[in-house]
Amino acid sequence: MWKSIQPAPPDSILGLTEEFKKDQNPQKVNLGVGVYKDEAGNTPVLRSVKAAEKLLLEQQITKSYLPISGDPAYASAVQRLLFDDESDVITASRAATIHAPGGTGALRVGADLLHKFTPNAKVWVSSPTWANHNGIFGAAGFEIDRYAYYDTDNRDLDFDGMLSDLSKIPAGDIVVLHACCHNPSGVDLNSEQWQQVAALAEKNGWVPFLDFAYQGFGDGVDEDRFAVTQFAKSGVDFLIASSFSKNFGLYNERTGAITVVTPSPREASVALSHLKTVIRTNYSNPPAHGGLVATMVLDTPELHTMWLEELAEMRNRIVTMRKMLVTGLAAQGVDGDFSFIEKQRGMFSFSGWSDDVVSSLRKNNNIYVVGGGRINLAGLTTTNIEYVCSSVAAAMK
Numbered sequence: 242m243w244k245s246i247q248p249a250p251p252d253s254i255l256g257l258t259e260e261f262k263k264d265q266n267p268q269k270v271n272l273g274v275g276v277y278k279d280e281a282g283n284t285p286v287l288r289s290v291k292a293a294e295k296l297l298l299e300q301q302i303t304k305s306y307l308p309i310s311g312d313p314a315y316a317s318a319v320q321r322l323l324f325d326d327e328s329d330v331i332t333a334s335r336a337a338t339i340h341a342p343g344g345t346g347a348l349r350v351g352a353d354l355l356h357k358f359t360p361n362a363k364v365w366v367s368s369p370t371w372a373n374h375n376g377i378f379g380a381a382g383f384e385i386d387r388y389a390y391y392d393t394d395n396r397d398l399d400f401d402g403m404l405s406d407l408s409k410i411p412a413g414d415i416v417v418l419h420a421c422c423h424n425p426s427g428v429d430l431n432s433e434q435w436q437q438v439a440a441l442a443e444k445n446g447w448v449p450f451l452d453f454a455y456q457g458f459g460d461g462v463d464e465d466r467f468a469v470t471q472f473a474k475s476g477v478d479f480l481i482a483s484s485f486s487k488n489f490g491l492y493n494e495r496t497g498a499i500t501v502v503t504p505s506p507r508e509a510s511v512a513l514s515h516l517k518t519v520i521r522t523n524y525s526n527p528p529a530h531g532g533l534v535a536t537m538v539l540d541t542p543e544l545h546t547m548w549l550e551e552l553a554e555m556r557n558r559i560v561t562m563r564k565m566l567v568t569g570l571a572a573q574g575v576d577g578d579f580s581f582i583e584k585q586r587g588m589f590s591f592s593g594w595s596d597d598v599v600s601s602l603r604k605n606n607n608i609y610v611v612g613g614g615r616i617n618l619a620g621l622t623t624t625n626i627e628y629v630c631s632s633v634a635a636a637m638k
């Protein structure tokens with residue numbers, strides 16, 4: 242049957258990693274996939290995670306199946322990371338949280354759940370957005386449209402355009418929002434802007450679906466959940482896809498969660514029952530290890546503190562690389578004001594490098610950048626920054 246079928250194109254992000262791995266040039270630099278790297282260019286296992294794994298190894302007595310929705314202790318730990326202890330989402334039990342395989346799995350489970358009940362709703366994603374949003378919601382069967390987000394000329398948020406587009410979205414449609422550290426632009430809403438968006442969701446009745454893959458990479462674990470708090474306060478139905486790939490470095494353990502926030506405990510338990518049928522007919526129940534590790538870290542005070550410190554280390558190193566990139570480009574005489582890179586948040590920056598620059602960097606300098614000019618700042622180190630900046634200067638001439 243495959244004789245007449247053409248191959249699918251490689252994934253725009255993970256396909257780039259495959260190419261990078263094949264590249265034999267020792268100077269190669271990967272600014273593509275959103276994976277944290279330390280100053281030595283490694284993606285280490287966090288110390289808190291290693292310590293939790295040691296404890297687990299000693300304590301674990303079974304590898305039997307988890308419940309369809311995952312370990313209840315994990316769901317509770319996820320909720321405490323998303324909401325204040327006093328939040329009525331927790332005290333009134335008005336949310337259902339299940340363990341999903343990574344942030345992508347969480348988005349897909351949420352998308353399948355919504356499609357079951359609102360197949361004719363449109364899904365709205367930011368312009369631009371993480372390429373896989375289109376893939377995931379499209380695969381779930383939704384029609385997808387875009388709302389204004391990034392102002393290319395000013396390299397900033399187009400908040401007026403965003404608000405204007407969001408105000409036209411009808412009740413029941415689904416709006417995908419990046420809770421922090423917008424992927425790919427690195428440009429986020431401020432507190433006042435989130436309040437306005439939450440008020441609009443409440444007034445117009447569309448369903449916010451928050452993609453929360455970078456909690457802790459913006460300003461901190463608590464600070465980064467501002468958007469979540471606003472939607473929770475507004476009382477609307479909404480969903481949150483959490484990922485612990487980046488903030489716990491649990492990339493290949495596929496550790497994420499989908500949380501469906503509803504107005505009442507009854508609705509939360511109805512949502513949970515349908516989440517379970519979505520999962521049972523897909524992968525049956527989640528892989529245990531990553532969830533057990535994250536729960537152990539979050540529920541053990543010393544490990545929790547250690548994790549917050551490690552997260553701050555990662556966040557601060559990225560901020561340092563943002564600064565070094567801006568000064569490095571200026572030192573190489575690259576034309577233009579790149580100070581916007583320092584204002585952006587999280588792992589990514591929309592560099593403003595054209596497709597020609599991106600392909601020249603790849604061809605002539607073995608520097609890998611996602612099409613559209615998104616760069617992962619964590620791919621930069623004090624060792625490779627000069628090489629990257631001089632390569633960019635050459636590519637822009």
Ligand code: LMR
Binds near residue numbers: 254255275371373424
């Ligand atoms: C990214 O955007 O690079 C990450 O979220 C990894 C992925 O799955 O695309």
